[in-house]
Amino acid sequence: MTNGDRRLGRAGKTIRVAVAVVGIGLLINGSARASDDAWPFGPMSQYAGSVADDAEVTFTRITAQTDAGTSVDVPLNIEGAGVARAEIEARTGEIVKNPALLQQVADGWAKKHPDQPKYLKLELIRDTTKLVGGRVVGPPTPEVLATWQVRR
Amino acid sequence: MTTVTEQPPSRAARIAGWFTPSIALARIAWLRTILYLFVILDMHAFVRDTRLKGEHPDLYQPLLLARIFHLPVPSVANTTALYVVLIVACLIGATNYFPRVAGWIVAPAFTWWVLIGMSDGKVDHDHLALVVALWVLPTVSGARRGASAYGDQTRSEAAGWAVRCVQISVIATYFLSWVAKVRSPGWKLLSWPNSAILTWAIVRRPHPVGEWLLLHPWLLQVMQWVGFVAEFLSPVILWLKGRWQLLGALFFIGFHVANTAILLIHFLPTVVCWLAFAPLERIVPFVRRKLHRDPGQAEDQAEDRGQAEQQAGA
Numbered sequence: 001m002t003n004g005d006r007r008l009g010r011a012g013k014t015i016r017v018a019v020a021v022v023g024i025g026l027l028i029n030g031s032a033r034a035s036d037d038a039w040p041f042g043p044m045s046q047y048a049g050s051v052a053d054d055a056e057v058t059f060t061r062i063t064a065q066t067d068a069g070t071s072v073d074v075p076l077n078i079e080g081a082g083v084a085r086a087e088i089e090a091r092t093g094e095i096v097k098n099p100a101l102l103q104q105v106a107d108g109w110a111k112k113h114p115d116q117p118k119y120l121k122l123e124l125i126r127d128t129t130k131l132v133g134g135r136v137v138g139p140p141t142p143e144v145l146a147t148w149q150v151r152r
Numbered sequence: 153m154t155t156v157t158e159q160p161p162s163r164a165a166r167i168a169g170w171f172t173p174s175i176a177l178a179r180i181a182w183l184r185t186i187l188y189l190f191v192i193l194d195m196h197a198f199v200r201d202t203r204l205k206g207e208h209p210d211l212y213q214p215l216l217l218a219r220i221f222h223l224p225v226p227s228v229a230n231t232t233a234l235y236v237v238l239i240v241a242c243l244i245g246a247t248n249y250f251p252r253v254a255g256w257i258v259a260p261a262f263t264w265w266v267l268i269g270m271s272d273g274k275v276d277h278d279h280l281a282l283v284v285a286l287w288v289l290p291t292v293s294g295a296r297r298g299a300s301a302y303g304d305q306t307r308s309e310a311a312g313w314a315v316r317c318v319q320i321s322v323i324a325t326y327f328l329s330w331v332a333k334v335r336s337p338g339w340k341l342l343s344w345p346n347s348a349i350l351t352w353a354i355v356r357r358p359h360p361v362g363e364w365l366l367l368h369p370w371l372l373q374v375m376q377w378v379g380f381v382a383e384f385l386s387p388v389i390l391w392l393k394g395r396w397q398l399l400g401a402l403f404f405i406g407f408h409v410a411n412t413a414i415l416l417i418h419f420l421p422t423v424v425c426w427l428a429f430a431p432l433e434r435i436v437p438f439v440r441r442k443l444h445r446d447p448g449q450a451e452d453q454a455e456d457r458g459q460a461e462q463q464a465g466a
Contacts, residue, residue, distance in 0.1 A: 090273030
Protein backbone atom coordinates (compact mmCIF):
# COMPACT_ATOMS: atom_id res chain seq x y z
CA MET A 1 0.00 0.00 0.00
CA THR A 2 2.85 2.43 0.71
CA ASN A 3 5.21 3.47 -2.06
CA GLY A 4 8.06 3.98 0.35
CA ASP A 5 8.77 7.01 2.48
CA ARG A 6 9.68 10.31 0.86
CA ARG A 7 12.63 11.50 2.85
CA LEU A 8 13.99 15.03 2.80
CA GLY A 9 17.49 15.76 1.58
CA ARG A 10 19.98 17.24 3.99
CA ALA A 11 19.48 20.78 2.69
CA GLY A 12 15.71 20.52 2.64
CA LYS A 13 15.66 19.25 6.20
CA THR A 14 18.13 21.84 7.47
CA ILE A 15 16.20 24.72 5.92
CA ARG A 16 12.89 23.48 7.32
CA VAL A 17 14.22 23.01 10.83
CA ALA A 18 15.86 26.44 10.66
CA VAL A 19 12.64 28.10 9.49
CA ALA A 20 10.70 26.46 12.32
CA VAL A 21 13.26 27.45 14.94
CA VAL A 22 13.44 31.06 13.67
CA GLY A 23 9.63 31.21 13.63
CA ILE A 24 9.43 30.00 17.23
CA GLY A 25 12.11 32.55 18.14
CA LEU A 26 10.16 35.38 16.51
CA LEU A 27 6.99 34.31 18.35
CA ILE A 28 8.73 34.20 21.73
CA ASN A 29 10.44 37.53 21.08
CA GLY A 30 7.11 39.07 20.05
CA SER A 31 5.32 37.75 23.12
CA ALA A 32 8.08 38.99 25.42
CA ARG A 33 8.71 42.42 23.90
CA ALA A 34 6.50 43.42 20.97
CA SER A 35 3.00 44.87 20.71
CA ASP A 36 -0.01 44.04 18.53
CA ASP A 37 1.72 45.96 15.75
CA ALA A 38 3.98 42.94 15.13
CA TRP A 39 1.08 40.65 14.06
CA PRO A 40 1.31 37.69 13.54
CA PHE A 41 4.36 37.70 15.83
CA GLY A 42 2.85 40.00 18.47
CA PRO A 43 1.76 39.01 21.98
CA MET A 44 -1.46 37.00 22.45
CA SER A 45 -2.84 39.75 24.64
CA GLN A 46 -6.60 39.30 24.19
CA TYR A 47 -8.08 39.25 27.69
CA ALA A 48 -4.56 39.06 29.12
CA GLY A 49 -5.11 42.20 31.22
CA SER A 50 -5.17 41.92 34.97
CA VAL A 51 -8.19 43.70 36.44
CA ALA A 52 -8.16 44.58 40.14
CA ASP A 53 -11.24 43.49 42.05
CA ASP A 54 -11.96 47.12 43.00
CA ALA A 55 -11.48 48.37 39.43
CA GLU A 56 -13.73 50.62 37.41
CA VAL A 57 -14.89 48.87 34.24
CA THR A 58 -15.43 51.20 31.32
CA PHE A 59 -17.52 50.59 28.25
CA THR A 60 -17.65 52.95 25.29
CA ARG A 61 -20.72 53.44 23.15
CA ILE A 62 -22.16 55.97 20.73
CA THR A 63 -25.68 57.34 20.91
CA ALA A 64 -27.38 59.22 18.12
CA GLN A 65 -30.21 61.71 17.81
CA THR A 66 -32.04 60.92 14.59
CA ASP A 67 -34.06 63.02 12.17
CA ALA A 68 -37.09 61.07 13.40
CA GLY A 69 -36.68 62.75 16.78
CA THR A 70 -35.51 59.58 18.54
CA SER A 71 -32.38 58.84 20.54
CA VAL A 72 -30.77 55.47 19.75
CA ASP A 73 -27.68 53.39 20.57
CA VAL A 74 -25.58 53.13 17.42
CA PRO A 75 -25.03 49.44 16.55
CA LEU A 76 -21.23 49.23 16.51
CA ASN A 77 -20.64 46.32 14.16
CA ILE A 78 -20.10 45.70 10.48
CA GLU A 79 -23.80 45.37 9.68
CA GLY A 80 -24.78 48.42 11.75
CA ALA A 81 -22.60 51.48 11.29
CA GLY A 82 -19.79 49.55 9.60
CA VAL A 83 -17.40 50.11 12.53
CA ALA A 84 -16.74 47.66 15.37
CA ARG A 85 -16.92 48.76 19.00
CA ALA A 86 -13.34 47.60 19.54
CA GLU A 87 -12.16 49.99 16.82
CA ILE A 88 -13.96 52.89 18.49
CA GLU A 89 -12.51 51.93 21.90
CA ALA A 90 -9.01 51.58 20.48
CA ARG A 91 -9.24 55.09 19.03
CA THR A 92 -11.22 56.90 21.73
CA GLY A 93 -8.35 59.32 22.39
CA GLU A 94 -8.16 60.33 18.74
CA ILE A 95 -11.91 60.79 18.52
CA VAL A 96 -11.94 63.01 21.63
CA LYS A 97 -9.25 65.19 20.01
CA ASN A 98 -10.96 65.17 16.63
CA PRO A 99 -14.72 64.42 16.91
CA ALA A 100 -15.00 64.76 13.11
CA LEU A 101 -13.88 61.10 12.99
CA LEU A 102 -17.44 60.29 14.11
CA GLN A 103 -18.72 61.53 10.75
CA GLN A 104 -17.91 58.17 9.17
CA VAL A 105 -20.11 56.42 11.73
CA ALA A 106 -23.04 58.50 10.47
CA ASP A 107 -22.00 57.97 6.85
CA GLY A 108 -21.64 54.24 7.39
CA TRP A 109 -25.10 54.01 8.92
CA ALA A 110 -26.72 56.14 6.20
CA LYS A 111 -25.08 54.10 3.45
CA LYS A 112 -26.05 50.70 4.90
CA HIS A 113 -29.55 51.72 6.01
CA PRO A 114 -30.80 54.32 3.50
CA ASP A 115 -34.43 53.78 4.49
CA GLN A 116 -33.86 54.28 8.24
CA PRO A 117 -33.81 57.61 10.15
CA LYS A 118 -30.55 59.52 9.62
CA TYR A 119 -28.23 60.47 12.47
CA LEU A 120 -28.18 64.23 13.26
CA LYS A 121 -25.95 64.33 16.33
CA LEU A 122 -23.58 61.71 17.72
CA GLU A 123 -22.29 61.40 21.28
CA LEU A 124 -19.37 59.23 22.31
CA ILE A 125 -20.23 58.02 25.82
CA ARG A 126 -18.19 56.11 28.37
CA ASP A 127 -20.08 54.05 30.95
CA THR A 128 -18.19 53.29 34.15
CA THR A 129 -19.16 50.33 36.35
CA LYS A 130 -17.66 50.08 39.83
CA LEU A 131 -16.37 46.76 41.21
CA VAL A 132 -16.09 46.12 44.95
CA GLY A 133 -14.48 42.85 46.02
CA GLY A 134 -14.83 41.56 42.47
CA ARG A 135 -18.57 42.20 42.42
CA VAL A 136 -20.53 44.71 40.39
CA VAL A 137 -22.16 47.37 42.56
CA GLY A 138 -24.85 49.58 41.11
CA PRO A 139 -25.63 50.68 37.57
CA PRO A 140 -22.97 52.27 35.31
CA THR A 141 -22.27 56.03 35.32
CA PRO A 142 -22.31 57.60 31.85
CA GLU A 143 -19.94 60.39 30.73
CA VAL A 144 -20.04 62.20 27.36
CA LEU A 145 -16.53 62.26 25.83
CA ALA A 146 -17.21 63.83 22.43
CA THR A 147 -20.11 65.33 20.51
CA TRP A 148 -20.43 65.68 16.75
CA GLN A 149 -23.07 67.48 14.67
CA VAL A 150 -23.37 65.32 11.57
CA ARG A 151 -22.61 67.03 8.23
CA ARG A 152 -25.21 66.24 5.59
CA MET B 153 24.32 14.14 11.88
CA THR B 154 25.94 10.91 10.82
CA THR B 155 25.03 8.72 7.90
CA VAL B 156 26.20 5.50 9.54
CA THR B 157 22.96 3.72 10.31
CA GLU B 158 24.27 1.43 13.04
CA GLN B 159 25.03 4.31 15.39
CA PRO B 160 22.19 5.87 17.35
CA PRO B 161 21.18 9.23 15.82
CA SER B 162 22.89 12.30 17.24
CA ARG B 163 20.97 14.82 19.31
CA ALA B 164 20.81 17.23 16.33
CA ALA B 165 19.40 14.46 14.13
CA ARG B 166 16.81 13.59 16.77
CA ILE B 167 15.71 17.22 17.03
CA ALA B 168 15.57 17.52 13.23
CA GLY B 169 13.58 14.29 13.17
CA TRP B 170 11.07 15.69 15.64
CA PHE B 171 10.45 18.64 13.34
CA THR B 172 10.11 16.37 10.28
CA PRO B 173 8.16 13.21 11.16
CA SER B 174 7.02 10.98 8.28
CA ILE B 175 3.31 11.61 7.77
CA ALA B 176 1.06 10.35 4.96
CA LEU B 177 0.46 12.85 2.15
CA ALA B 178 -3.27 12.18 2.52
CA ARG B 179 -3.32 14.30 5.68
CA ILE B 180 -2.00 17.26 3.67
CA ALA B 181 -4.68 16.68 1.02
CA TRP B 182 -7.44 16.78 3.66
CA LEU B 183 -5.95 19.86 5.32
CA ARG B 184 -5.72 21.62 1.96
CA THR B 185 -9.38 21.04 1.21
CA ILE B 186 -10.61 21.90 4.69
CA LEU B 187 -8.41 24.95 5.28
CA TYR B 188 -8.81 26.51 1.82
CA LEU B 189 -12.59 26.21 2.15
CA PHE B 190 -12.32 27.57 5.70
CA VAL B 191 -10.51 30.64 4.36
CA ILE B 192 -13.54 31.39 2.19
CA LEU B 193 -15.79 31.05 5.25
CA ASP B 194 -13.39 33.22 7.28
CA MET B 195 -13.48 36.00 4.68
CA HIS B 196 -17.25 36.22 5.02
CA ALA B 197 -17.81 35.41 8.69
CA PHE B 198 -14.72 36.47 10.69
CA VAL B 199 -12.24 38.81 9.00
CA ARG B 200 -15.02 40.19 6.86
CA ASP B 201 -14.44 43.95 6.96
CA THR B 202 -11.40 44.05 4.65
CA ARG B 203 -13.38 45.24 1.64
CA LEU B 204 -15.21 47.74 3.83
CA LYS B 205 -11.83 49.14 4.84
CA GLY B 206 -11.18 49.65 1.14
CA GLU B 207 -14.22 51.91 1.08
CA HIS B 208 -13.28 53.79 4.29
CA PRO B 209 -9.49 53.97 4.48
CA ASP B 210 -9.68 56.80 7.09
CA LEU B 211 -9.29 54.43 10.05
CA TYR B 212 -6.47 52.46 8.36
CA GLN B 213 -3.33 52.17 10.52
CA PRO B 214 -0.89 49.87 8.71
CA LEU B 215 0.68 47.17 10.89
CA LEU B 216 4.43 46.48 10.94
CA LEU B 217 4.37 43.88 8.12
CA ALA B 218 2.35 46.20 5.89
CA ARG B 219 4.92 48.97 6.48
CA ILE B 220 7.93 46.70 5.92
CA PHE B 221 6.55 45.50 2.57
CA HIS B 222 5.13 48.94 1.63
CA LEU B 223 1.71 47.41 1.03
CA PRO B 224 -0.67 49.88 -0.61
CA VAL B 225 -3.43 51.57 1.38
CA PRO B 226 -6.63 49.52 0.95
CA SER B 227 -8.90 50.76 -1.80
CA VAL B 228 -12.06 49.45 -3.40
CA ALA B 229 -9.99 48.27 -6.39
CA ASN B 230 -7.26 46.39 -4.53
CA THR B 231 -9.49 44.82 -1.86
CA THR B 232 -11.96 43.65 -4.52
CA ALA B 233 -9.10 42.16 -6.56
CA LEU B 234 -7.75 40.49 -3.42
CA TYR B 235 -11.20 39.05 -2.71
CA VAL B 236 -11.61 37.58 -6.19
CA VAL B 237 -8.06 36.18 -6.32
CA LEU B 238 -8.49 34.55 -2.89
CA ILE B 239 -11.82 32.93 -3.73
CA VAL B 240 -10.54 31.51 -7.02
CA ALA B 241 -7.22 30.29 -5.58
CA CYS B 242 -8.93 28.73 -2.54
CA LEU B 243 -11.43 26.87 -4.71
CA ILE B 244 -8.63 25.52 -6.91
CA GLY B 245 -6.41 24.61 -3.94
CA ALA B 246 -9.30 22.83 -2.23
CA THR B 247 -9.66 20.43 -5.17
CA ASN B 248 -6.05 19.23 -4.79
CA TYR B 249 -5.43 20.03 -8.44
CA PHE B 250 -2.52 22.49 -8.71
CA PRO B 251 -2.58 22.85 -4.90
CA ARG B 252 0.95 24.27 -4.69
CA VAL B 253 0.44 27.07 -7.23
CA ALA B 254 -2.91 27.92 -5.66
CA GLY B 255 -1.38 27.66 -2.18
CA TRP B 256 1.45 30.07 -2.96
CA ILE B 257 -1.21 32.58 -4.06
CA VAL B 258 -3.49 32.04 -1.06
CA ALA B 259 -0.72 32.38 1.55
CA PRO B 260 0.40 35.97 0.82
CA ALA B 261 -3.06 37.06 -0.32
CA PHE B 262 -4.81 35.89 2.85
CA THR B 263 -2.01 37.27 5.03
CA TRP B 264 -2.57 40.66 3.40
CA TRP B 265 -6.35 40.26 3.76
CA VAL B 266 -5.99 39.69 7.52
CA LEU B 267 -3.39 42.47 7.82
CA ILE B 268 -5.91 44.94 6.39
CA GLY B 269 -8.71 43.52 8.52
CA MET B 270 -6.68 44.09 11.67
CA SER B 271 -5.26 47.49 10.70
CA ASP B 272 -7.73 49.58 12.63
CA GLY B 273 -6.33 49.56 16.14
CA LYS B 274 -7.69 46.13 17.06
CA VAL B 275 -5.78 42.86 16.51
CA ASP B 276 -7.30 39.42 17.12
CA HIS B 277 -5.10 36.50 18.08
CA ASP B 278 -6.97 33.58 16.59
CA HIS B 279 -5.32 33.52 13.14
CA LEU B 280 -1.74 32.47 13.88
CA ALA B 281 -2.15 28.75 13.18
CA LEU B 282 -4.29 29.27 10.08
CA VAL B 283 -1.85 31.75 8.54
CA VAL B 284 1.11 29.47 9.31
CA ALA B 285 -0.79 26.52 7.80
CA LEU B 286 -1.39 28.44 4.59
CA TRP B 287 2.34 29.22 4.28
CA VAL B 288 3.56 25.66 4.95
CA LEU B 289 0.97 23.67 2.93
CA PRO B 290 2.37 24.70 -0.49
CA THR B 291 5.86 23.50 0.50
CA VAL B 292 4.69 19.87 0.32
CA SER B 293 5.33 18.32 -3.09
CA GLY B 294 4.72 14.94 -4.67
CA ALA B 295 1.09 14.55 -3.73
CA ARG B 296 -1.37 12.82 -6.02
CA ARG B 297 -3.85 15.03 -7.83
CA GLY B 298 -7.54 15.42 -7.24
CA ALA B 299 -9.65 12.94 -5.31
CA SER B 300 -6.96 10.23 -5.18
CA ALA B 301 -4.88 12.54 -2.96
CA TYR B 302 -7.18 11.86 0.03
CA GLY B 303 -6.11 8.23 0.17
CA ASP B 304 -2.39 8.69 -0.58
CA GLN B 305 -0.59 6.73 2.13
CA THR B 306 2.89 7.71 0.89
CA ARG B 307 4.67 9.00 3.96
CA SER B 308 6.67 12.16 3.55
CA GLU B 309 8.95 14.14 5.84
CA ALA B 310 8.02 17.34 4.01
CA ALA B 311 4.37 16.64 4.89
CA GLY B 312 5.40 15.92 8.46
CA TRP B 313 7.20 19.25 8.73
CA ALA B 314 4.15 21.15 7.47
CA VAL B 315 1.87 19.30 9.91
CA ARG B 316 4.33 19.88 12.77
CA CYS B 317 4.47 23.63 12.03
CA VAL B 318 0.68 23.85 12.23
CA GLN B 319 0.64 21.83 15.47
CA ILE B 320 3.30 24.08 17.01
CA SER B 321 1.34 27.18 15.99
CA VAL B 322 -1.86 25.86 17.54
CA ILE B 323 -0.09 25.14 20.81
CA ALA B 324 1.83 28.45 20.64
CA THR B 325 -1.51 30.26 20.55
CA TYR B 326 -2.27 28.90 24.03
CA PHE B 327 1.18 28.94 25.57
CA LEU B 328 1.88 32.48 24.37
CA SER B 329 -1.52 33.56 25.73
CA TRP B 330 -0.22 32.35 29.07
CA VAL B 331 2.98 34.37 28.55
CA ALA B 332 0.90 37.46 27.77
CA LYS B 333 -1.10 36.97 30.97
CA VAL B 334 2.12 36.95 33.00
CA ARG B 335 3.64 39.86 31.07
CA SER B 336 0.58 42.12 31.10
CA PRO B 337 0.61 42.90 34.85
CA GLY B 338 4.38 43.57 34.62
CA TRP B 339 5.71 39.97 34.68
CA LYS B 340 3.75 38.97 37.78
CA LEU B 341 3.01 35.26 37.75
CA LEU B 342 -0.25 35.00 39.68
CA SER B 343 -1.85 38.37 39.17
CA TRP B 344 -4.05 37.41 36.20
CA PRO B 345 -5.82 34.28 37.53
CA ASN B 346 -6.65 36.11 40.76
CA SER B 347 -7.93 39.23 39.02
CA ALA B 348 -11.45 40.24 37.99
CA ILE B 349 -10.74 39.93 34.26
CA LEU B 350 -13.76 37.76 33.40
CA THR B 351 -16.08 40.02 35.39
CA TRP B 352 -14.63 42.94 33.44
CA ALA B 353 -15.17 41.11 30.14
CA ILE B 354 -18.79 40.24 30.94
CA VAL B 355 -19.66 43.76 32.13
CA ARG B 356 -18.46 45.01 28.77
CA ARG B 357 -20.27 42.33 26.75
CA PRO B 358 -23.35 41.48 28.75
CA HIS B 359 -25.39 38.39 27.86
CA PRO B 360 -27.63 36.03 29.88
CA VAL B 361 -25.02 33.36 30.77
CA GLY B 362 -22.53 36.05 31.76
CA GLU B 363 -24.99 37.99 33.89
CA TRP B 364 -25.76 34.86 35.88
CA LEU B 365 -22.00 34.27 36.32
CA LEU B 366 -21.53 37.85 37.58
CA LEU B 367 -23.47 36.80 40.69
CA HIS B 368 -20.80 34.14 41.37
CA PRO B 369 -17.39 35.81 40.99
CA TRP B 370 -15.62 32.84 42.63
CA LEU B 371 -16.78 30.60 39.78
CA LEU B 372 -15.26 33.00 37.28
CA GLN B 373 -12.00 32.90 39.21
CA VAL B 374 -11.96 29.09 39.16
CA MET B 375 -12.40 29.28 35.38
CA GLN B 376 -9.50 31.73 35.17
CA TRP B 377 -7.28 29.30 37.08
CA VAL B 378 -8.28 26.35 34.87
CA GLY B 379 -7.53 28.33 31.70
CA PHE B 380 -4.28 29.71 33.08
CA VAL B 381 -2.90 26.31 34.12
CA ALA B 382 -4.09 24.64 30.90
CA GLU B 383 -2.44 27.27 28.70
CA PHE B 384 0.81 26.87 30.61
CA LEU B 385 0.73 23.07 30.24
CA SER B 386 -0.46 23.08 26.60
CA PRO B 387 2.99 22.29 25.05
CA VAL B 388 2.79 18.82 26.64
CA ILE B 389 0.20 17.94 23.98
CA LEU B 390 2.92 18.04 21.30
CA TRP B 391 4.52 15.00 22.93
CA LEU B 392 1.39 13.09 23.89
CA LYS B 393 0.29 10.16 21.74
CA GLY B 394 -2.97 8.56 20.65
CA ARG B 395 -5.79 8.77 23.16
CA TRP B 396 -3.99 11.13 25.52
CA GLN B 397 -3.40 13.59 22.73
CA LEU B 398 -7.05 13.29 21.70
CA LEU B 399 -8.02 14.01 25.30
CA GLY B 400 -5.83 17.14 25.27
CA ALA B 401 -7.38 18.29 22.01
CA LEU B 402 -10.91 17.68 23.33
CA PHE B 403 -10.08 19.64 26.49
CA PHE B 404 -9.06 22.69 24.48
CA ILE B 405 -12.05 22.41 22.19
CA GLY B 406 -14.20 22.37 25.35
CA PHE B 407 -12.22 25.40 26.53
CA HIS B 408 -13.28 27.21 23.34
CA VAL B 409 -16.91 26.18 23.84
CA ALA B 410 -16.76 27.71 27.34
CA ASN B 411 -15.08 30.85 25.99
CA THR B 412 -17.79 31.16 23.38
CA ALA B 413 -20.46 30.93 26.09
CA ILE B 414 -18.76 33.36 28.48
CA LEU B 415 -16.88 35.80 26.27
CA LEU B 416 -18.62 35.30 22.91
CA ILE B 417 -15.20 34.56 21.40
CA HIS B 418 -15.09 31.39 19.30
CA PHE B 419 -11.48 31.17 17.99
CA LEU B 420 -12.66 28.92 15.13
CA PRO B 421 -9.62 29.76 12.93
CA THR B 422 -7.47 28.12 15.64
CA VAL B 423 -9.95 25.31 16.36
CA VAL B 424 -9.99 24.15 12.73
CA CYS B 425 -6.19 23.83 12.82
CA TRP B 426 -6.46 21.21 15.59
CA LEU B 427 -7.18 18.90 12.65
CA ALA B 428 -3.41 18.88 12.01
CA PHE B 429 -3.25 16.53 15.01
CA ALA B 430 -5.92 14.20 13.61
CA PRO B 431 -4.93 11.10 11.60
CA LEU B 432 -7.00 12.28 8.64
CA GLU B 433 -5.05 9.90 6.36
CA ARG B 434 -7.00 7.02 7.92
CA ILE B 435 -10.35 8.31 6.67
CA VAL B 436 -10.18 6.76 3.20
CA PRO B 437 -8.96 3.30 4.31
CA PHE B 438 -11.58 3.36 7.08
CA VAL B 439 -14.42 4.27 4.74
CA ARG B 440 -13.22 1.67 2.23
CA ARG B 441 -13.27 -1.03 4.86
CA LYS B 442 -16.70 0.00 6.08
CA LEU B 443 -18.46 0.66 2.79
CA HIS B 444 -16.59 -0.89 -0.12
CA ARG B 445 -17.14 -4.61 0.18
CA ASP B 446 -16.25 -4.89 -3.52
CA PRO B 447 -12.60 -5.94 -3.36
CA GLY B 448 -12.01 -5.44 -7.10
CA GLN B 449 -12.18 -1.67 -6.74
CA ALA B 450 -10.31 -1.14 -3.55
CA GLU B 451 -6.61 -0.51 -3.76
CA ASP B 452 -5.89 -2.39 -0.58
CA GLN B 453 -7.53 -5.56 -1.84
CA ALA B 454 -5.97 -8.03 0.53
CA GLU B 455 -6.82 -5.98 3.57
CA ASP B 456 -10.37 -5.45 2.39
CA ARG B 457 -10.85 -9.15 1.72
CA GLY B 458 -9.40 -10.07 5.08
CA GLN B 459 -11.75 -7.65 6.73
CA ALA B 460 -14.73 -9.02 4.81
CA GLU B 461 -13.85 -12.58 5.78
CA GLN B 462 -13.53 -11.58 9.39
CA GLN B 463 -16.91 -9.90 9.28
CA ALA B 464 -18.44 -12.92 7.52
CA GLY B 465 -17.03 -15.20 10.18
CA ALA B 466 -18.20 -12.98 13.03
